[in-house]
Amino acid sequence: xxxxxxxxxDEPLPVLRLEIxxxxxxLAILGFMAGRLAHADEWIGDAGFRVPDLGGDWxxxxxxxxxxxxxxxxxxxxxxxxxxxxxxGYKTRRSALVFASTLAFVAVSDRLAAFTVSKMSPTVVLxxxxxxxxxxxxxxxxxxxxxxxxxxxxxxxxxxxxxxxLLPVTIYSxxxxxxxxxxxxxxxxxxxSHLHDSYQTALSFALASSLPGWxxxxxxxxxxAFEMLAPLWFGLSRTRPYxxxxxxxxxxxxxxxxxxxxxxxxxxxxxxxxGYLPERFLEPxxxxxxRLERR
Amino acid sequence: xxxxRVALGVLAGAYLAGVWLDGVGSTLPSHLLPRVPxxxxxxxxxFPRAATMSIDYRAEAWVCADKKxxxxxTRPYFPLDPDDKENRFQRVMHFFRxxxxxxxxxxxxxxxxxxxGKGLDGIDSVKAIGGVRLLSLRIPLPNPGEALQRNxxxxxxxxxxxxxxxxxxxxxxxxxxxxxxASEGSE
Numbered sequence: 001x002x003x004x005x006x007x008x009x010d011e012p013l014p015v016l017r018l019e020i021x022x023x024x025x026x027l028a029i030l031g032f033m034a035g036r037l038a039h040a041d042e043w044i045g046d047a048g049f050r051v052p053d054l055g056g057d058w059x060x061x062x063x064x065x066x067x068x069x070x071x072x073x074x075x076x077x078x079x080x081x082x083x084x085x086x087x088x089g090y091k092t093r094r095s096a097l098v099f100a101s102t103l104a105f106v107a108v109s110d111r112l113a114a115f116t117v118s119k120m121s122p123t124v125v126l127x128x129x130x131x132x133x134x135x136x137x138x139x140x141x142x143x144x145x146x147x148x149x150x151x152x153x154x155x156x157x158x159x160x161x162x163x164x165x166l167l168p169v170t171i172y173s174x175x176x177x178x179x180x181x182x183x184x185x186x187x188x189x190x191x192x193s194h195l196h197d198s199y200q201t202a203l204s205f206a207l208a209s210s211l212p213g214w215x216x217x218x219x220x221x222x223x224x225a226f227e228m229l230a231p232l233w234f235g236l237s238r239t240r241p242y243x244x245x246x247x248x249x250x251x252x253x254x255x256x257x258x259x260x261x262x263x264x265x266x267x268x269x270x271x272x273x274x275g276y277l278p279e280r281f282l283e284p285x286x287x288x289x290x291r292l293e294r295r
Numbered sequence: 296x297x298x299x300r301v302a303l304g305v306l307a308g309a310y311l312a313g314v315w316l317d318g319v320g321s322t323l324p325s326h327l328l329p330r331v332p333x334x335x336x337x338x339x340x341x342f343p344r345a346a347t348m349s350i351d352y353r354a355e356a357w358v359c360a361d362k363k364x365x366x367x368x369t370r371p372y373f374p375l376d377p378d379d380k381e382n383r384f385q386r387v388m389h390f391f392r393x394x395x396x397x398x399x400x401x402x403x404x405x406x407x408x409x410x411x412g413k414g415l416d417g418i419d420s421v422k423a424i425g426g427v428r429l430l431s432l433r434i435p436l437p438n439p440g441e442a443l444q445r446n447x448x449x450x451x452x453x454x455x456x457x458x459x460x461x462x463x464x465x466x467x468x469x470x471x472x473x474x475x476x477a478s479e480g481s482e
Contacts, residue, residue: 009304039374043383049373049404051387051397059390061334108331112386113375120338123310130303159300163307170311174318174339181320182343189439193346196436198379200446209443260381 009162012155015136016282016289019089021164021274022133025124026087026099028270030080032117032263036106037076044109045072051111064109078102086128089138096129117264120171124164124267131160136289145293154286165275168247168268169230176227184224191223192216195257204257223250234276244276314339349434351380352388353451354405356416356424357465359474364428366451371414372405378448388429388462398463402427406465406473425474426465433458 030037042048046066053063067075079102085095104122107114134140135152145151183190195208226233226246233243248269255265313324313332318339325333356367370377373384380389391397405427412420432454437443451459465473 036375042374049383049387049401051391052400054394054396057394058330059394061330104335108334110383111390112383113381115381116338116341119335123335127307159304159307163311166311167314170315171318171339174315175341175343177319178340178343183345184343187345190342190345192439193436194342196443196446197346197349198351198446205443205445213439260376260379 009159010157012153013158013161014155014279014282014286015132015152015158016154016285017274017277018128018131018133018158018161018164019135019137019289020277020285021124021161021270022089022092022096022128023087023137024270024273025121025128025267026083028263028266029103029117029121029125030083031266032115032121033079033106036113037080040072040076041069043072043113044075044106045069047072060111062108064105067109075102075105079106086125086133089134089140092134092138092140093129096125096133100125100129115264117267120167121267124167124271127160127163127167131158132156133160137285137292141289141293151293154289161275164271165234168271168275169234171268172227172230172247176224176230179224180228184220188217188220189213191220199258199261201257201259207257222246226250240276241278244272244278247272247276310336346436348436349446351432351434351448352385352392353430353432354384355428355430355451356405356409356418357426357428357470357474358418359423359425361422365418367405367409367424367427368415368417369405371416372408388431392429392431392462398429401429402463402465402469423474425470425472428461428464430459430461433460 036043039048044067047069048066050066051060053065054060055063066072078098082095082098082102086092086099100122103118103125107118107122132152136154141151179190187193192208192213195204200208226243230243233239233246251265251269251272255262255269313328313336317324317333317336320340324336328336354367354369355364357363358365369384370382373382376382379385387397387401391401406424408414409416409418409420409424418424432451434454435458
């Protein structure tokens, strides 16, 4: 079994997979952070409300005092600059490490504005930093080409990409089991019940108003089967393309039906595209990267 | 295999195992790990339960001059995501409504913000407020098949008493002190 895992990790993968995540994930994360960044002094600074130090309360993983407003704005600027630099592939590893640090800081600094994207994004960006990100479709690659340096290989073993492939599958599997242990097997309208609060969008309202009850139960069953058995769907080469398309469709619907969850949906779609886009669809991107690197 | 690669592999494997275990409801990660790493694992258990009602948190303020409670719009003082449940006021109430220390801090923050006159909170800023009453609205979900109404924010007065649940109010002595001894009637 160890040999099998080792072979799987050592199998060369197109570097473009990691570059897709490097380009799109920081943009999805910055999109999620945009509303917070616009009010950095209220968010992590001393201009807004802070939960006091509760001395070890389980709801407060770490007490971080409010930053002076000027420093809060500097952290926000560092997050934006490093996130954009990472996406563009400019000094990629360094910018990814700075970006991940700012993301980890804001996630613990303010528990109130922290959600799933806040908690998983430092890990995603660290995985980008740990791999050969920035070697294709990037400012770094363009600069190397101009200096006449040898082009890095387009295919190589990438433990970090394997990690990013496993991450969404792990989340689906755990989430599916949590749903099965919760209400998803016993209550037929769980999905429908979540369409009435402040996450509601025009589309979710229209769908909740027009689709018959059984269709929500059907979608609930499909989502549950997809998530609980995700390791199987993504593990088998025969079912993988269907799982990929279903996952994209599910996240598109989540993004369109649950207002602010859009950025989480885009981040998960990025991981799916980077991790599981069939290789024949990577070929045009590969040709584009070749052309840019020859200039 | 070099040591760094092995170490990164072990770390990645432990992270994925932690995310999975936390998501399925195991307490193993929270027993083994310090609180900060454990917090970063809490990403997977999304929407496991059916919603039974739509919850919205609101505030009222004790207006010293008028000797009555009036709705205080908290959104100018919590400007991030003002119109949905990701708003920081909604979140502080969601997590800390039972925590007295945090509720006292929130009380002081709202009174100070109103007095600063920096936000249009629905109460004339020249009128001092002695304290706040913090509550949730528990709005029943429609029955399947019923005509639906688009989710929107209505004034507190539009909701019946049985949909309101008060979690905190400023102690009477504190409100009297802030109002200069004029708080009769504020619980």
